[in-house]
Amino acid sequence: xxxxxxxxxxxxxxxxxxxxxxxxxxxxxxxxxxxxxxxxxxxxxxxxxxxxxxxxxxxxxxxxxxxxxxxxxxxxxxxxxxxxxxxxxxxxxxxxxxxxxxxxxxxxxxxxxxxxxxxxxxxxxxxxxxxxxxxxxxxxxxxxxxxxxxxxxxxxxxxxxxxxxxxxxxxxxxxxxxxxxxxxxxxxxxxxxxxxxxxxxxxxxxxxxxxxxxxxxxxxxxxxxxxxxxxxxxxxxxxxxxxxxxxxxxxxxxxxxxxxxxxxxxxxxxxxxxxxxxxxxxxxxxxxxxxxxxxxxxxxxxxxxxxxxxxxxxxxxxxxxxxxxxxxxxxxxxxxxxxxxxxxxxxxxxxxxxxxxxxxxxxxxxxxxxxxxxxxxxxxxxxxxxxxxxxxxxxxxxxxxxxxxxxxxxxxxxxxxxxxxxxxxxxxxxxxxxxxxxxxxxxxxxxxxxxxxxxxxxxxxxxxxxxxxxxxxxxxxxxxxxxxxxxxxxxxxxxxxxxxxxxxxxxxxxxxxxxxxxxxxxxxxxxxxxxxxxxxxxxxxxxxxxxxxxxxxxxxxxxxxxxxxxxxxxxxxxxxxxxxxxxxxxxxxxxxxxxxxxxxxxxxxxxxxxxxxxxxxxxxxxxxxxxxxxxxxxxxxxxxxxxxxxxxxxxxxxxxxxxxxxxxxxxxxxxxxxxxxxxxxxxxxxxxxxxxxxxxxxxxxxxxxxxxxxxxxxxxxxxxxxxxxxxxxxxxxxxxxxxxxxxxxxxxxxxxxxxxxxxxxxxxxxxxxxxxxxxxxxxxxxxxxxxxxxxxxxxxxxxxxxxxxxxxxxxxx
Ligand code: HEC
Numbered sequence: 001x002x003x004x005x006x007x008x009x010x011x012x013x014x015x016x017x018x019x020x021x022x023x024x025x026x027x028x029x030x031x032x033x034x035x036x037x038x039x040x041x042x043x044x045x046x047x048x049x050x051x052x053x054x055x056x057x058x059x060x061x062x063x064x065x066x067x068x069x070x071x072x073x074x075x076x077x078x079x080x081x082x083x084x085x086x087x088x089x090x091x092x093x094x095x096x097x098x099x100x101x102x103x104x105x106x107x108x109x110x111x112x113x114x115x116x117x118x119x120x121x122x123x124x125x126x127x128x129x130x131x132x133x134x135x136x137x138x139x140x141x142x143x144x145x146x147x148x149x150x151x152x153x154x155x156x157x158x159x160x161x162x163x164x165x166x167x168x169x170x171x172x173x174x175x176x177x178x179x180x181x182x183x184x185x186x187x188x189x190x191x192x193x194x195x196x197x198x199x200x201x202x203x204x205x206x207x208x209x210x211x212x213x214x215x216x217x218x219x220x221x222x223x224x225x226x227x228x229x230x231x232x233x234x235x236x237x238x239x240x241x242x243x244x245x246x247x248x249x250x251x252x253x254x255x256x257x258x259x260x261x262x263x264x265x266x267x268x269x270x271x272x273x274x275x276x277x278x279x280x281x282x283x284x285x286x287x288x289x290x291x292x293x294x295x296x297x298x299x300x301x302x303x304x305x306x307x308x309x310x311x312x313x314x315x316x317x318x319x320x321x322x323x324x325x326x327x328x329x330x331x332x333x334x335x336x337x338x339x340x341x342x343x344x345x346x347x348x349x350x351x352x353x354x355x356x357x358x359x360x361x362x363x364x365x366x367x368x369x370x371x372x373x374x375x376x377x378x379x380x381x382x383x384x385x386x387x388x389x390x391x392x393x394x395x396x397x398x399x400x401x402x403x404x405x406x407x408x409x410x411x412x413x414x415x416x417x418x419x420x421x422x423x424x425x426x427x428x429x430x431x432x433x434x435x436x437x438x439x440x441x442x443x444x445x446x447x448x449x450x451x452x453x454x455x456x457x458x459x460x461x462x463x464x465x466x467x468x469x470x471x472x473x474x475x476x477x478x479x480x481x482x483x484x485x486x487x488x489x490x491x492x493x494x495x496x497x498x499x500x501x502x503x504x505x506x507x508x509x510x511x512x513x514x515x516x517x518x519x520x521x522x523x524x525x526x527x528x529x530x531x532x533x534x535x536x537x538x539x540x541x542x543x544x545x546x547x548x549x550x551x552x553x554x555x556x557x558x559x560x561x562x563x564x565x566x567x568x569x570x571x572x573x574x575x576x577x578x579x580x581x582x583x584x585x586x587x588x589x590x591x592x593x594x595x596x597x598x599x600x601x602x603x604x605x606x607x608x609x610x611x612x613x614x615x616x617x618x619x620x621x622x623x624x625x626x627x628x629x630x631x632x633x634x635x636x637x638x639x640x641x642x643x644x645x646x647x648x649x650x651x652x653x654x655x656x657x658x659x660x661x662x663x664x665x666x667x668x669x670x671x672x673x674x675x676x677x678x679x680x681x682x683x684x685x686x687x688x689x690x691x692x693x694x695x696x697x698x699x700x701x702x703x704x705x706x707x708x709x710x711x712x713x714x715x716x717x718x719x720x721x722x723x724x725x726x727x728x729x730x731x732x733x734x735x736x737x738x739x740x741x742x743x744x745x746x747x748x749x750x751x752x753x754x755x756x757x758x759x760x761x762x763x764x765x766x767x768x769x770x771x772x773x774x775x776x777x778x779x780x781x782x783x784x785x786x787x788x789x790x791x792x793x794x795x796x797x798x799x800x801x802x803x804x805x806x807x808x809x810x811x812x813x
Contacts, residue, residue, distance in 0.1 A: 040376045077128065104155060118153070191271045221553065240260050286298070290329075306510040330344070476503060613652075733810070
């Protein structure tokens, strides 16, 4: 705790303005404040520029989160009737809600997230209040605390509605809601850029990007493709203007020498600025909230080879800082006027109770941050000398006017016009849209016209053929994706196929990437030939390799065989990585016939191509250094003849065969002792397993995810982890006190930070451990509460988390 933590005096919204520091040329204004808005967390502008705001009024009413479930949450509609930029009229759309957390405006109403539901809510009698709500899903926030639940409901360029921290996307199509499975990424906040790439983050990692549309990444169950949730900035240093109450101040490196937060710890809600009125160099930048230290980061994004990287343009400084600790920016938006809107929950207790440390509690009390409930602000940041766009009146605009807005300099106008046109689905606008898609001057206008037609199901081969030849590469890439329904239909020779295949040699990396994503799934000898050519030139780009392999489910060994038969595959340019990746898929699929074929292919390589053999053999993992997990083997019907050939191969090959026979087994294999069958759980252990599952689904799942596979930047996998399958004592220590990186899990290194969960009882920890050790085919022993008790006694008093080095010194069961 910093030495002199004095009470933080309350400032009105107007008084707060003097605490901000902004770059020259910008100013900040109050848009709304208490009592009109109270603890706002998310908002949306409707077609007429009114603000729909989610007020999470019951968040952390005190340090113990008492009465947090009081039904006092609201959705309010704020309006500026005199055009001065300050809201002066309020209508309550919905009241009496328990912790509402997200809003997305659609179809003359709103999707509203009130865990565990998302409802479509609308006002049918024109009194401004919702009188109908239809549930869409019932698993939106069934776990954990408010910090770690789904959010977003963001309408995206591709006409789907996306979320952070949730594994589904939504779309209203043909008169009904469609719910589709996608990768679960991000924590709090989601945004998109002009090309529909989505960005999220986690509390200590400022900005991550999905370089490919999410749904491609997990389509091959044998392969975890990259390209989503990709880190954009290695540097997580931050530069607040004062010191603040911080949750884990004792953790090494958390504070700088002045006692200020040194690394992001509560960052959230990135937004890509697409407002059209900021000075040169700001359009397309990312802005990110850090409520714990009261500032807003600006990141300049640059694109290279279909990847995006982020850079803070200020030297040891931030875009916006405040010295007022109650300023808690938690969400950012592009306004219709072109300004950047800041949602300030204005709540001193920003850390939720679940992870509050004794240090932060003491500091919160000393600073009186538990005071002043019922407050909240919305601000806007704008250039001192910019002309703002006028207040929109889109709800009654003609379709022709809306088509015009698709080329507006502001992304908000383009997005909103697209949404309204798709919702209206007015066939009379199709002609104007087709014209705009082909001849619009602004490439973004052409792109929106195409996606609008996609949303209206009015794309045809003629429109797509033109788009595939567009001079703007982002349009060519999008057009390839839009051809998929035609390419993947039963129609054997879709009209657009030749035009799509023409783009195999496109000069732009992101066009080739989309080509591989789409065409790689077709799987004809002709298309696989083109994919092979692209990989031969560019497999050193992991994004491209992953895109190809993700489309090859079940065909990996066939493709491998075809490229082994081609010339031009040398040791360079990621060729070995290609062979390894494809071979890994074959092992992951564990189909004995295809595994045997893989071995045959390895054995059949000419003697001067040892590198090919070793590349494929590299797919067989070496036993890990720490504790050997009980790897699941692959059972073959008999000894594969290829093995006898490989035993006579070069030493480099022979040296890898032990890894092969550690995984592949067959009846009467010498030296192979089948692992003892996993001992079934007793009824008592089963009860513990069931209790552990409940705990897992409320706590561990937030980071380690439902499939136990964790998530890059958040947490490592628990499936096949030596820390889970190995010593009970080590695992119990991790759960009790937490763990800080670097740590190696199943061959991959992680450098993250798991908070300790010592507040859980021995019974609870034993239950969670039992569950994790037996779920997902994990076959380790169940854990007794007495074991956890014994470990706790050995640990004694300890508040610090463990390091890998310390844990490895512990040689207890
Ligand atoms: C707030 C996020 C979070 C929660 C909640 C969480 N963990 Fe973790 N866990 C992590 C992170 C991050 C690491 C890796 C830390 C590092 O890099 O040193 C980790 C590591 C582990 C490890 C060792 C590495 C591995 O993957 O096997 C185990 C075991 C583990 N956690 C179990 C649990 C269990 C059981 C629970 C629930 C009782 C839980 N964790 C809850 C974030 C979390």
